[in-house]
Amino acid sequence: MSTVVETNKLTKRYHDKLAVNALDLTVQEGEVFGFLGPNGAGKTTTILMLLGLTEPTSGHVSVCGFDPTREPLEVKKRVGYLPESPGFYEDLSARENLLYMARLNRMPSNEARRRTAEVLEQVGLSDDGQRLVREFSRGMKQRLGIAEVLVKNPQAVILDEPTLGIDPDGAIRILELIKNLNRQHNLTVMLSSHQLQQVQEICSRVGIIVKGRLIVQGRMDELGRAILKERQWNFLLEVGGAANGLEDDLRTIDGIDEIEKRSHGLFLRCTKDVRSDVVSLIARRHLPLLQLRTEDPTLEEIYLKYFRQA
Amino acid sequence: MSVVFWKELADHFSSRRFMILLVLIVLIGLWATYASGQAIRQDTESSPAQYVFLLLLTSRTDVLFSLATFLGFFGPLVGITLGFDSISGEYARGTLSRVLSQPIYRDSLINGKFFAGLTTVAILWGSILLLVIGLGTTLLGFPPNAEEIWRMLIFTAVGVIYVGFWLALALLFSLLFQKTVTAALASLAVWLFMSLFVAIVSQGIAAAIVPDPSTAEQLAYRTDIENIVSRISPTTLFSESVSILLNPAARVFGLALQSQAEGILPTPLALGQSLNLIWPHITTLFALVAVCFGISYIIFMRAEIRA
Numbered sequence: 001m002s003t004v005v006e007t008n009k010l011t012k013r014y015h016d017k018l019a020v021n022a023l024d025l026t027v028q029e030g031e032v033f034g035f036l037g038p039n040g041a042g043k044t045t046t047i048l049m050l051l052g053l054t055e056p057t058s059g060h061v062s063v064c065g066f067d068p069t070r071e072p073l074e075v076k077k078r079v080g081y082l083p084e085s086p087g088f089y090e091d092l093s094a095r096e097n098l099l100y101m102a103r104l105n106r107m108p109s110n111e112a113r114r115r116t117a118e119v120l121e122q123v124g125l126s127d128d129g130q131r132l133v134r135e136f137s138r139g140m141k142q143r144l145g146i147a148e149v150l151v152k153n154p155q156a157v158i159l160d161e162p163t164l165g166i167d168p169d170g171a172i173r174i175l176e177l178i179k180n181l182n183r184q185h186n187l188t189v190m191l192s193s194h195q196l197q198q199v200q201e202i203c204s205r206v207g208i209i210v211k212g213r214l215i216v217q218g219r220m221d222e223l224g225r226a227i228l229k230e231r232q233w234n235f236l237l238e239v240g241g242a243a244n245g246l247e248d249d250l251r252t253i254d255g256i257d258e259i260e261k262r263s264h265g266l267f268l269r270c271t272k273d274v275r276s277d278v279v280s281l282i283a284r285r286h287l288p289l290l291q292l293r294t295e296d297p298t299l300e301e302i303y304l305k306y307f308r309q310a
Numbered sequence: 311m312s313v314v315f316w317k318e319l320a321d322h323f324s325s326r327r328f329m330i331l332l333v334l335i336v337l338i339g340l341w342a343t344y345a346s347g348q349a350i351r352q353d354t355e356s357s358p359a360q361y362v363f364l365l366l367l368t369s370r371t372d373v374l375f376s377l378a379t380f381l382g383f384f385g386p387l388v389g390i391t392l393g394f395d396s397i398s399g400e401y402a403r404g405t406l407s408r409v410l411s412q413p414i415y416r417d418s419l420i421n422g423k424f425f426a427g428l429t430t431v432a433i434l435w436g437s438i439l440l441l442v443i444g445l446g447t448t449l450l451g452f453p454p455n456a457e458e459i460w461r462m463l464i465f466t467a468v469g470v471i472y473v474g475f476w477l478a479l480a481l482l483f484s485l486l487f488q489k490t491v492t493a494a495l496a497s498l499a500v501w502l503f504m505s506l507f508v509a510i511v512s513q514g515i516a517a518a519i520v521p522d523p524s525t526a527e528q529l530a531y532r533t534d535i536e537n538i539v540s541r542i543s544p545t546t547l548f549s550e551s552v553s554i555l556l557n558p559a560a561r562v563f564g565l566a567l568q569s570q571a572e573g574i575l576p577t578p579l580a581l582g583q584s585l586n587l588i589w590p591h592i593t594t595l596f597a598l599v600a601v602c603f604g605i606s607y608i609i610f611m612r613a614e615i616r617a
Contacts, residue, residue, distance in 0.1 A: 044616070051411055054614040073413045081411040087404025091321075103313045104412040148408070 002029050003062075004156045004188045005050060010059035012045050012212075019045045021212035022059065027156075027190050027205075032182050034203030035192040042212040043192040044084060047158055051081050064155055077105070080149030080157040084164060086141065090134040094125060094144050097133060098151055105152040112151075119147040123177060139170035146177060156188035157181075163198055171195075175202050233273055234295040238265030240288040249285070253277045267295065314414070314422025315429075322392060322430045331388055332434065338384075339438045340445065342377040347449035360578060363454040364461060364556045366446050377442065378552050381435070381469060382545065386501045388434065389476030392427040394494040397610070398484040407615045420610050424481060424603060431473045435466050457558075460581055465555050468588075471595050472548040476501065478602035485606050485613070504543040512539035537563055547595050551588035558584060 005027035012020040020042040027033040037043050048054040050063050052072030061067060066074040088097050095116055102112035120126045123143040128136070136144065142162060149157050162178065163171035179202045181187045193199045200206075200220065207217035216223060233255075239246065247259055247266065255277070258269040268274070275292060282289050322328050346369040350362060368376045375383075397420070400406040410416060439462050447453050454462070479500060484493040516536040523529040540546045554560050558578035579587075 048614065048616065053407065053410060054616075073415070076411055076413040079411075081407075083404065083407045083411075085404060086408055087402075088408075089405060090403065091324075100313070100317055101408070101412060103317075104409065104414050106413075145408075152412070 003027070004029050004064060005033075005190060006062045007046075007050075008060040010046065010049060010061055011057050012042070012049060012054070013057040018212050020049070020056075023209070023212075023214050025207055025214060025217065027188065029156075029188050030182070030186050031204045032178065032189045032191070032202055034199050034206035035190060035209065036194065036196060036199070036206055037192075037209035038194055041209045043209060044160055046209070047081070047160055047190075047192060050158060051075060051079065077152070078155045080152060080154035082145045082149045082157065082159045082162060084160040086145040086148075088133040088136075088141065088144065091132065093130050093132055094120065094136070094147075095129040097144070098148055101148050102151050107152070115151055115153070119150045122150065122181075123147040124173075139166050139174070142166060142170070142174055143177070146174070150181070154187070156190065159189065159191040161193055162191055163193065163195060171198055175199065178202060233268075233270040235268045235270065235275065235278070235292060236262065236265055236295045237268060237278060237292050238290040239282060240290050243287060246285070246287070249281055250278070253281065265291070311414075311418035311422045311425075314419050315426050318396075318423050318426030319429060322426060327391055328430065331391060335384065335388075335434060335438060336441065338380060339377060339441050342375075342380065343442045343445045344449070346376070347446055351449060361455075361458055361461075361558055362450055363443065363446050363458045364558070366442055367462075367465075368553075368556045377438075378465075378556055379549070381438070382472070382549050382552060383505065385431075385435075385469060385473040385548075386476040386505070386545070388431060389427070389473040390480045390494065390497040390501060392430055393477040393480030394484050394497055395490045396423045396427070396481050396484050398488050398490045398493050401488045402490055410615050416611055417607065420481070420607060424477065427477045427481075428470065428474050431477065432466070432470045435469050435473070439466060457581060461555055461558075461584075464581075464585070465552065468548065468551050468555065468592060468595070471592070471599060472544060475544050475595060475599045475602065478599050478606065482602050482606040482609075485609050505545045508540050508543040508546065512536045515539050541591075541594075544595055544598055547591045551591040551595075554584050554588045560584075561587065563587075 003026055005025060007023050007025045010020060010023040010025070011018070023042075023046060025035075025046070035043055035046070045054070049056045049061055050068060052068030052075060055069055061069070063075045064078045066078075068075040088094075089100070092100070098116040098119065099112055102115060103109070107115065117126070117129070120129045123146050125140065125143055125147060128140065133141065133144065146157075146159070146162070149159070159178070162174055166174065175198065178189055178191065182189050182202075191199060191203075203220065205217065205219050206223065208215045250256055250259060250266070250268070253274055255270050255272040255274045256268055257271055260267040260269070268278075278292060279289065343366055346366050349369065350365060367378045395402075397406070400409065409419060443454060443462075476497070480493065480497045483496045484490070487493045487496060513536055516532045516539065519535055520528055520532040523532050537546075541550075550563055554563075558581075559576070561574070561579055561583075
């Protein structure tokens with residue numbers, strides 16, 4: 001496995017604001033890397049630097065073995081980029097838009113035509129290829145954007161907020177598409193997002209960036225373990241009826257560290273397995289127990305934890 | 311670059327904007343040529359001019375303005391129309407970052423756009439002249455001579471450079487102001503200033519320097535100042551070159567004193583001599599295009615492309 005993206009102390013400064021601060025990032029071949037962070041964290045700026053669309057203030061970038069500042073064309077030949085909410089030439093059909101991009105990649109015209117039909121098929125737009133982009137919905141445009149990224153047969157693709165502004169169903173379809181491309185064609189994917197619940201399923205590794213700093217990067221399960229070194233036990237408890245004072249009672253149980261109100265019941269962070277104690281407490285208070293289950297740390301928790309720290 | 315060029319050219323030719331321009335220009339060209347052609351036909355008293363076809367372009371009998379004046383006035387609008395949204399439009403649609411993330415050099419985008427615009431202008435201008443020649447031949451009954459064709463060709467070249475200046479200016483503004491409307495308004499403001507207000511400004515300056523011309527020398531001096539000041543405007547440069555180019559008899563820009571005019575034979579100038587007169591104008595126009603385009607080039611190469 002080789003490294004597709006590598007940055008070393010990558011920094012971008014706008015006047016007196018540090019947009020990206022000494023970022024060390026690696027993306028390996030064949031993985032789906034989730035580049036996560038809240039709005040304005042520096043995700044897009046980093047991506048622009050990876051593609052040579054803006055120059056880093058300091059630090060080093062290497063994409064597919066090339067420096068995007070010095071040899072942007074070599075990088076752009078190998079990497080597809082889908083910007084946040086991509087625009088198209090609205091007066092052209094989907095096919096013509098793709099053909100233009102293929103031609104910009106110096107593809108011979110018969111290969112361009114073949115490839116265009118192929119990628120339209122891949123993203124499920126083959127029936128809409130002749131329609132003008134003007135008539136496309138947001139979700140369709142996003143899929144067309146992915147098709148266009150694929151036209152040039154890239155080694156890696158960088159997708160900036162691919163699910164932004166798309167309804168949940170459409171977002172799932174797009175993420176499925178990305179997952180399939182990664183599996184079937186061993187395509188390296190780097191996608192940025194702030195919607196953690198959505199992307200966590202398809203990412204093999206994530207990096208979290210907050211205020212220009214990469215706070216953590218690693219495999220999902222590793223990240224989970226890193227946070228929960230001491231607190232191995234998390235439970236979600238849901239009871240029916242009036243649960244007045246239940247929280248205070250729970251606090252008396254030895255081993256419960258933190259109680260958090262969730263929309264469905266209470267979230268317990270514990271230092272040991274307290275399930276038997278909790279069940280007996282519920283039984284004593286004659287409350288109907290609806291559910292008590294262990295909760296694995298979600299990416300959202302990881303994210304929120306680091307987000308709060310920053 | 312050729313990919314961008316052909317795409318932009320196709321866009322221009324299929325756009326509604328271009329259709330409107332084409333219809334307007336063709337209608338006015340037909341009307342102006344027909345009117346002045348008829349006037350020349352019906353004028354049986356004076357002997358026919360030596361360069362009748364050039365007269366078709368410059369004569370303003372029966373018409374409000376000559377065709378050459380009209381092109382000088384309307385040309386900038388064509389340039390601005392073709393250029394004002396070239397970059398800002400891509401920004402607005404969000405296509406710029408997509409295009410620039412393809413393996414092309416940035417300058418090929420801006421070059422392709424500029425030359426596609428220029429080609430469009432050249433085609434428009436050339437077709438009007440063909441129209442004039444065709445209609446003129448029908449009306450007058452004889453074809454233009456070689457000298458006339460050469461002068462018309464050079465007239466086309468100067469016109470394309472002149473419109474190219476406005477195209478480059480609009481392109482520059484469309485880069486500077488990332489909003490399409492702002493770019494269009496800024497270009498139109500410059501156009502209005504250059505074509506209307508420069509005359510007022512130059513008159514004002516000349517009047518301030520020579521307040522009360524009492525002798526012929528002073529009057530000529532005042533006119534000279536006025537001319538020099540107004541030459542900051544490409545519109546003046548263009549109309550002066552056209553006045554020399556399309557009128558072989560013309561040999562001075564401003565006033566000529568009696569003493570200077572003495573001994574000059576009233577024969578038309580050879581093409582080379584006319585060109586000599588307007589050479590500075592043409593080079594200045596060309597330099598203006600280069601400066602405008604150069605500035606856009608530098609800005610664009612360094613710009614960060616977001617969205």
